[in-house]
Amino acid sequence: MGIKGGFELLSSEPISDKGRKFLEIGLRQANRQESLIREILQAFSAELESFKSFHLDPEKSPDALQAAKEVLEALLPAFDINQVKLRIDGAVNQSRSWKVVGEKSRLERVISNLAENALRHSSANSTVTIRLIDESDRILVAIDDEGPGIAPELAGALFQKFAQGKKGRGKIGLGLYFCRITVEHWGGEIGHHPREEGGTRFWFRLPKPQGN
Ligand SMILES: Nc1ncnc2c1ncn2[C@@H]1O[C@H](COP(=O)(O)OP(=O)(O)OP(=O)(O)O)[C@@H](O)[C@H]1O
Ligand SMILES: [Mg+2]
Incomplete structure (x- = not known):
């Protein structure tokens, strides 16, 4: 606020035309910094909040397929612009329940973070596929891309705060961190591995709600 106020004054x-140009750059960067700070604070408050309130309502257990569909719809324009295809695997049974322990909006954010990362590492005319696999008491959700894979120097730290690669980085390196703390909080796990066909699979596994 202080920096922005100073620039505005x-x-x-x-001031010369050249000076005004520099001033505009400064203001733009100050705005950018403000939104980065906001994102960092949001991730930390989400972390604190989720540790405070573990009372998940089993009645409101989200359906992972439904969440994947919502994310697909929201991200389609971004995928279209980049000429990357986003799809849900045709082998997924659409008529059954894919309920998991969790909360709808956070589950969508987890899938969305993974799909956004996949898009950022996909070249035109490639495909990102969301798969759901029933593992008896758990459900595995996988986001498969056809990208270059994970940089080896990054592989061990990927789910830590602010871990970012040199290429295809997003905003601040909190996306995967958010995914991990959220999924682990719900009793699940998250990981990644290279795919045999090339590209990367990011996956997470969540328990099915009791009684489902
Ligand atoms: N599908 C992927 N293929 C290759 N590298 C990936 C993939 N997904 C993530 N990464 C690497 O992992 C890093 C960390 O991802 P993360 O989502 O935490 O941060 P980010 O995308 O850079 O920023 P943010 O999510 O805050 O916008 C990325 O910077 C990128 O280098
Ligand atoms: Mg990200």
């Missing part, structure tokens, strides 16, 4: 002073 400066803009009402007599």
Whole structure:
């Protein structure tokens, strides 16, 4: 706020055209910094909040297929612009329940973070596929891309705060961290491995709610 205020005051002073250009750059960067700080605070508050409130309502257990569909719909324009295909695996049985322990909006954010990362590492005309696999008492959700794979120097730290690669990085390196703390909080696990066909699989596994 102080930096932005300073810049704004400066803009009402007599200043050369060149100076004004620099001022605009400064203001733009200050705005960018503000939104980064906001995102960091959001991730930390989500972490604190989720540790505070473990009372998940089994009645409201989200359906992983439904969540994947919502994410698909929301991300389709971004995939289209980049000429990357986003699809749900045709082998997924659409008429059964895919309920998991969790909470709908956070589950969608987890899938969305993974799909966004996959998009950022996909070249035009490739495909990102979301798969759901029943593992008796758990459900595995996988996001498969056809990208270059995970940089080896990054592989061990990927789910830590602020871990980012050199290429295809997103905003601040909190996406996978958020995914991990959320999935683990619900009694699940998350990981990644290279795919035989090339590309990377990011997966997470969540328990089915009791009585489902
Ligand atoms: N599908 C993928 N293929 C290759 N590398 C990936 C993939 N997904 C993530 N990564 C690497 O992991 C890093 C960490 O991912 P993460 O989602 O935590 O951060 P980010 O995408 O860079 O930023 P943010 O999610 O905050 O916008 C990325 O910077 C990228 O280098
Ligand atoms: Mg990300």
